Amino acid sequence: MGKITLVLTCCGMAFQTGMAQEPPKWANKARKAVFSVITYNKENQIxxxxxxxxxxxNGTAVSDYTLFKGAERAVVVTADGKELPVEYILGANDMYDVVxxxxxxxxxxxxxxxxxRPGAVSETVYVLPYSTQKAASGTHGTIxxxxxxxxxxxxxxxxxxxGEKTVSCPVMxxxxxxxxxVQKNSDKxxxxxxxIxxxxxxxLSITALSANDFTLNTIGIKKGLPEDESQALVYLYMSSSNLSKEEYLNLLNxxxxxxxxxxxxYSRRAICYIGYGDDAHYALAEKDLQTMVEVNENKGDAYYNLSKLLYNYVLGLQGAKPYGDWTMERALKEINTALENDKQGLYYQLQGDIYFAMQKYPEAFASYEAVNRSPLASAASFYAAAKTKELIxxxxxxxxxxxxxxxxxKYNPPYGKEAAPYLYERARMKAEDKQFREAxxxxxxxxxxxxxxxxxDFYFIREQAEMQCRMYQQAINDINKAIExxxxxxxxxxxxxxxxxxxxxxxETVKALNKAIELDAKNAAAYRMLGxxxxxxxxxxxxxxxxxxxxELGDTVAKNLIEKYKK
Known part of the structure; x- marks a missing residue:
């Protein structure tokens, strides 16, 4: 039998050939897997x-990315004429034009x-186009x-x-x-x-970093989650800043x-619900928080997360009335339960923060001291203890x-920027303790x-400490730098x-004070010192x-000076 050439003239037409040839046995069933895709823009236009x-x-399918670029929704029409919506995008690549x-x-x-197995050179392959006809149609050739x-x-x-009508049809x-x-051919x-x-x-897949993938983000249809649970968690975090509240809530669901x-x-969805700021969503958040505790096998971790969420919520209220029992007292109760399960330094840190917010400074100090006795001890935990000690x-x-x-x-000299805040705070404390030279x-x-x-402001503050220990030239240099x-x-x-x-x-005094008055004509101290x-x-x-x-401007010291110089 001579070589037969099959030519596909248009989608849905039967094989046209010089001799009759039956399509492969699998073709009639296989054609039902091929469908038509229709994508729509924001205005719901095709x-x-x-x-x-x-x-x-399970409904996983492939097509060309070009169809979906800029689409807000899409449907497929099966060989049986059924229209099914595209629910998720599971991956895309613009270089090879596939989605x-x-x-x-x-x-x-x-x-x-x-x-x-991969195809082989000279192997016969078949292109099976979309068709609503019972008889399969197609064309064949070789690799x-x-x-x-x-x-x-x-x-x-x-x-x-x-041709164009076979783009994204399967090669069998x-x-x-x-x-x-099949890929689009630039030469017709x-x-x-x-x-491909x-x-x-x-x-193709969704990964933890796909939330910032340019190609995926050109498609308005929602994206699926990564199949790996840990990557899915990272994807949630990365997506939170890119999606609207409603879109993010849907992703959490x-x-x-x-x-x-x-x-x-459940924890993240509770936070999302809290962001709505009404009692109905607070109630949903409370339910999720309880479920979060139930499903977490690490109860210490669960109660810690619950306590931290409540603590942050109350801080954000800035004195407003809380929802139900969402108070610092409740947050304290939950962190105490966490500590009953596991006496971690991290839990003591939160306990100290809660006591500090409640202005219970001796209790807060005791919690921070527990942190400092743990492997979690850090410059920040010692600073928290020092700050609390100041307030007792x-x-x-x-x-x-x-x-x-x-x-x-906790840092080795020469100190870098990480140590800077602690050096500054120690200097402030020393100055307040009148240890000016040490400050x-x-x-x-x-x-x-x-x-x-x-x-x-730094030069201004250091100058004041320098004046107290009679480092006059350094003080002059610093105040000049501040003014500069x-x-x-x-x-x-x-x-x-x-x-x-x-x-x-x-x-120099008169020049400086005249300049101060020029900048602020109601500066009483400038008039007093100038006088x-x-x-x-x-x-x-x-x-x-x-x-x-x-x-006249309210300076009482100047009044005493006038009385003195009148004599």
Missing amino acids: LNTGNGFYIDE KFKTAADKKIVALQPTS SKIDTISNNSFYYTLNMKT NAEGEVVGL ESTSSYA GIGYAKS EFIQQYPKNSEG EGASKKEAIALMDSAVA VVDYNLFHDAMMGQVSS MEPKNAEYWVEKGSVHLRVNQPE YCQVQQGKKKEGMANLEKAV
């Missing part, structure tokens, strides 16, 4: 039409079996070239002519297995055509449906400084840790005037006038 086919009986998706399930989906594009993924050049081998799907007259291997299309024993899904009535400032020493000791040392360490990237960074700050000019007055530099300086210079008339101006 965007594109094309083909696709099922690769499993994987899932449709709503029909009673019995007929799917093509992906081949377990002329195979390119490997990744592990177990291939790109085929076919010795046959195909003689055993009735799908080898690939070419006698060659191309197909089914292994590549089948391997899908996650819970897919992973009903994962407590994180009758506590020594030196005890708080000792705790800050422990915080700083300046810490401020210097902070400055170096920040590589000099500090604010004008913020020249229109009247308070800095007043401070500069004060420094020069202290070291008996009257001309005092002028009196000392023998300019009593001008000095008394400025002192009287200070009194």
Whole structure:
């Protein structure tokens, strides 16, 4: 029998050939797996039409990405004429123009079996187009070239002519297995055509990082979840900032449906419900929180998460009335239950934070001390203990400084930016304890840790400590630096005037204070110091006038000076 050439003239037409030839036995059943795809834009207008086919009986299918780009929804029309919506996008690649998706399930989906072996050069293959006719139609040819594009993924050049109506139709081998799907040919007259291997299309998936995938995000249809549970959790996190509240809630619902024993899904959905801010959603959140505890085998972790959520909720209220018993007292009760299950440092940390918010500082300090005795001890936990110690009535400032020493000791000199906040706080505490020279040392360490990237306010604060320990030149340098960074700050000019007055530099004092008054005509302190300086210079008339101006602005010290100089 001579070689027979089959030519597909249009979708749905029978084989046309010089001699009659029966299509392969599997063709009539296989055609039911091929469908038409219709995509729609935001205005619900038809965007594109094309083909696709099922690769499993659960409704997983493949087609070309071009059909779906910019689509807000899509449907498939099966060979039996049934219209089924596309529910999820399961992966996409714009380079090879292929997309994987899932449709709503029909009673019995007929799917093509992906081949377990790659095609071979010269192997006969068949293209099976979409058809609503009972008789299958198609064309066949051979594989002329195979390119490997990744592990177990291939790109085929076919010795046959195909047209636009066969794009994304399946390429089958003689055993009735799908080898690939037809790609669009840029040369309509070419006698060659191309197909992306089914292994590549089948391997498309949603991963933890797919939430930021540009190709996927050009498709408005919702995406499926990663099949791996841990990746699905990361995907939830990554998607939370990209989706609307309603879209994110739908995604959470899908996650819970897919992973009903994962407590994180209930926790995140509870947080989402709380974001709505009404009692109806608070009630739903409470139910999810209870389920979160029930399904979590680690009860300590479950009660910790419940307590932390309540703690954050109450902090966010800023004094407003809470929902039901969602109070700090309830949060404390839940963290205490967590500690009954497992005395972790992390749990003591939260317990301390709750006590701190309740202004129960001795109890908070005890909790932070428990953290500091645990492997979780850190610069932050020692700082929390130091800050709490400061607020305990009758506590020594030196005890708080000792705790800050422990915080700083978590870092090795020369200190970097990570240590900077703790150096700054220790300097502040030392200054308040009148250890001014030691405070300046810490401020210097902070400055170096920040590589000099500090604010004008820092120079202003360090200058004040330097003045207290008579480091006058350093103080002058610092207040000048503060002014250089913020020249229109009247308070800095007043401070500069004060420094020069202290070291008996009257001309510099007058210049600085006049500048302060120029910037702020109601600055009483500037008038008082200017008046005092002028009196000392023998300019009593001008000095008394400025002192009287200070009194007018409410300065009581100036009033005493006027009484003194009137005598």
